[in-house]
Amino acid sequence: MLGNKVITTFLVSMLALASLALPLNAAAIDLVTTTDGSPIKIAPELFDTPAAQEFLATGKNPYIGNEDAIKAGKKRFGYYSCTQCHGPEAKGQVGPGLIGPTFRYPKDATNKGMFETIWNGTNGGMGAKGLGLMNPTDPTDGLKPDEVLKIISWIRNEGGNHPSGNE
Numbered sequence: 372m373l374g375n376k377v378i379t380t381f382l383v384s385m386l387a388l389a390s391l392a393l394p395l396n397a398a399a400i401d402l403v404t405t406t407d408g409s410p411i412k413i414a415p416e417l418f419d420t421p422a423a424q425e426f427l428a429t430g431k432n433p434y435i436g437n438e439d440a441i442k443a444g445k446k447r448f449g450y451y452s453c454t455q456c457h458g459p460e461a462k463g464q465v466g467p468g469l470i471g472p473t474f475r476y477p478k479d480a481t482n483k484g485m486f487e488t489i490w491n492g493t494n495g496g497m498g499a500k501g502l503g504l505m506n507p508t509d510p511t512d513g514l515k516p517d518e519v520l521k522i523i524s525w526i527r528n529e530g531g532n533h534p535s536g537n538e
């Protein structure tokens with residue numbers, strides 16, 4: 372009888388431990404390239420803000436509709452010359468418009484999909500903008516995940532949040 376109780380106590384504490392560990396295990400969406408669907412590997416420590424961590428866990432962009440993030444994203448969009456190809460309002464220039472509701476890559480209607488496209492680029496003229504990928508000779512060049520999320524929040528805002536990418 373005592374043995375049973377010990378085993379039960381043991382099992383209950385294992386369950387408690389497992390549920391504690393669960394959020395850690397669950398904290399990663401699978402990011403894949405837009406070029407060939409292979410996995411995108413980003414060092415976890417680059418997700419260095421609460422918003423970036425939430426994105427990594429859920430694929431949602433917490434910056435959608437956030438005015439400060441939208442402002443910062445607009446600045447980044449200009450600074451990283453997105454403007455030159457996509458136009459100052461992201462409505463298209465040399466490159467396509469980005470505000471939807473339809474996209475060259477349908478997955479870009481989601482924030483996870485658009486993040487993947489911006490991070491790793493496409494086969495049709497859009498270069499990778501993720502940190503370390505943008506410039507092969509300078510590993511410090513490129514956007515951090517948090518910056519990509521802010522840029523996306525600005526792009527979505529330009530389109531009146533249709534889509535918002537989080538639905």
Ligand code: HEC
Nearest residue numbers: 451452453456466474475476479488493494495496497500
């Ligand atoms: C040198 C020109 C150029 C620059 C700079 C550039 N892009 Fe692009 N981008 C393109 C082209 C061309 C495409 C279409 C690619 C294709 O069809 O494969 C594209 C496609 C995209 C798409 C996919 C659109 C869709 O309909 O699915 C997104 C999102 C995007 N760009 C975001 C950005 C962001 C954000 C930046 C700045 C960090 C940026 N681009 C900088 C040329 C550019």
